Amino acid sequence: MTLKAKQEIENADVIVGYKTYVKLIQPIIKNKVEVLSGNMGQEVDRAKAAVTKALENKQVAVISSGDAGVYGMAGVVLEVAAHENADVPIEVVSGVTAATAAASALGAPLVGDFAVISLSDILTPWSLIEKRLRAAAQSDFVIVLYNPQSKGRKEPLAKAHRILLEYLDPKTVVGIVKNANRQQQESKIISLEEMRTHEIDMLTILIVGNSTTKVVNGKMVTPRGYTI
Numbered sequence: 001m002t003l004k005a006k007q008e009i010e011n012a013d014v015i016v017g018y019k020t021y022v023k024l025i026q027p028i029i030k031n032k033v034e035v036l037s038g039n040m041g042q043e044v045d046r047a048k049a050a051v052t053k054a055l056e057n058k059q060v061a062v063i064s065s066g067d068a069g070v071y072g073m074a075g076v077v078l079e080v081a082a083h084e085n086a087d088v089p090i091e092v093v094s095g096v097t098a099a100t101a102a103a104s105a106l107g108a109p110l111v112g113d114f115a116v117i118s119l120s121d122i123l124t125p126w127s128l129i130e131k132r133l134r135a136a137a138q139s140d141f142v143i144v145l146y147n148p149q150s151k152g153r154k155e156p157l158a159k160a161h162r163i164l165l166e167y168l169d170p171k172t173v174v175g176i177v178k179n180a181n182r183q184q185q186e187s188k189i190i191s192l193e194e195m196r197t198h199e200i201d202m203l204t205i206l207i208v209g210n211s212t213t214k215v216v217n218g219k220m221v222t223p224r225g226y227t228i
Helices: 003-011 019-024 043-055 074-083 098-106 126-138 155-167 192-197
Strands: 014-018 034-038 060-063 114-118 142-146 173-178 186-191 204-208 214-216 219-221
Touching: 003 060, 014 019, 014 043, 019 034, 034 043, 043 060, 043 074, 098 142, 098 173, 098 186, 098 204, 114 126, 126 142, 126 155, 142 155, 155 192, 173 192, 186 192
Parallel strands: 014 034, 014 060, 114 142
Antiparallel strands: 142 204, 173 186, 173 204, 214 219
16 A cells, blocks of 8 residues: 555544454554444445445545555545435555555566456456457457456456457467465466466456567566667
């Protein structure tokens, strides 16, 4: 997290978040702070609870993984506050996104243009995800894949793999990072054709290189174009 995010958590009267994320920040939560946690899928309820507490003149910190504005809670909190005509100040505090955290573990794969796509089809129809995948692959972007696979949701990654192989060389460099910037971080660099043979879950970020991405001294690098 950023220093600003840490300070806001330490200064909060109320902390609201998905239970797994709340557990991760437990060491910096003060004893007398009110904590409202819940399960995945209850994001709107948590946003409503946060707005309610803010209307009580409480300083509320809504917790997201990585960055609150990237597949996080910032949007739904702003929407809920507007829907309820809640006159409370809201500040979105930037964090370190999973994409850049994973990239740092691999080397420098995002030095050029890249696209970030979530494979979760819970809130986004698969037809739109597929359209974005094809466009990114055809455009030779480095592609960062969020939410690639869970125990009950394996088909999207299999479909994505087939789509990418339609446009990319099977030898395209792919980076796999699990638990980026957390304890037990794991990373490996493989090829696109090998991608489906590795253990991948919701804590994993995949970075699929473009046509210039290569391995340099064990690190994944997408050249910017400098003459060396």
